[in-house]
Amino acid sequence: MDPITLEGPRLTLRPWRAEDDAPLFAINGDPDSMRHFPAVMTRAESDAWAARMRGHFAEHGWGFWVAEERTSGSFAGVVGLLTIPWQARFTPAVEIGWRIAPTHLRKGYAEEAARLSLAFGFGRLALPEIVAFTLPGNEPSWRLMEKLGMHADGRFDHPRLGTDHPMREHLLYRIAREDWVASRFG
Template sequence: MPAPLTLEGPRLRLRPWRAEDRAPLAAINADPAVMRHFPAAMSRAESDSWLDRIEAHFAEHGWGFWAVERKSAPGLIGAVGLLSIPWQADFTPAVEIGWRIAIAHQRQGYAEEAARLSLAAGFGRIGLGEIVAFTVPGNAPSWLLMAKLGMRPAGTFDHPRLPEDHPLRLHLLYRMSRQTWMSSARPERATA
């Protein structure tokens, strides 16, 4: 089992999960404002199951969606990182980058800082060749962040885990290659 990575940024620490993170994560996943671009908010059991899958990914790879905390104040504020996509689409197999930040901590640049740390780890120490991201068209903050990170739009797809008539089935796809990241990375990002 690979040793799990911990990532350090100017304001944030992305670390492996702890037992005491389950309740605050469940609160984030149950918040309708946080989950407004997902099919539904999660129950405690669904949140725990999601975290079980993330921890299994960590056990296999040493990385995944990290627990995000501010260095200046303890406590979970979100989940950000990289995961192997478990379903089939025309762009899989692939690794996605994603972020979920508690509503009280949104619009403060935390998702961007954590995403940049994740990209640096993904294209650096982890050695990925490409990272993808996706969201629904109505989630402008998310796809605007994808563009700000240097990811490029790569069309749309129907999410295979949602029914054909579901209003959130259509997703925007963004991609970034390691070569693109290396050519645009500032020196401090390249060594993260």
């Protein structure tokens, strides 16, 4: 599948470019932006994460898109869909997620881009369900999941974090295609 680009009122969700690595690192290397993740990333770790996102695009034609402001062309963050590569009670699954640049927070960009991603996932991909997860303390994230129409489905221990890691416990949210359709057209 050729890489997909999505257009919203204020954002373009586009495939990755090499010049996206530096603004991505501005998020991944920022302690405040990464406070709900296990660790701040080094530049090499951030670049490796971007390479995995590019690899997902190469394989599927979609993934975590670069969210770019349409008027300025500035890097607003990364938002999109990703196949989950690890095992849990709800996998195999496709997740929706977001990381917004500090300078672009509280502008509604995560919501706009997430709605574009859900429409693509349930429309063109015809996915039966999309999941999301976050730490219990990441209220802005789980509030957005609820605003998107996702429903809480308990907690799970993230399998990539050690048994005594303080961030191991995550909240799981889900939305089924039929619920998304009903919320838009019901």
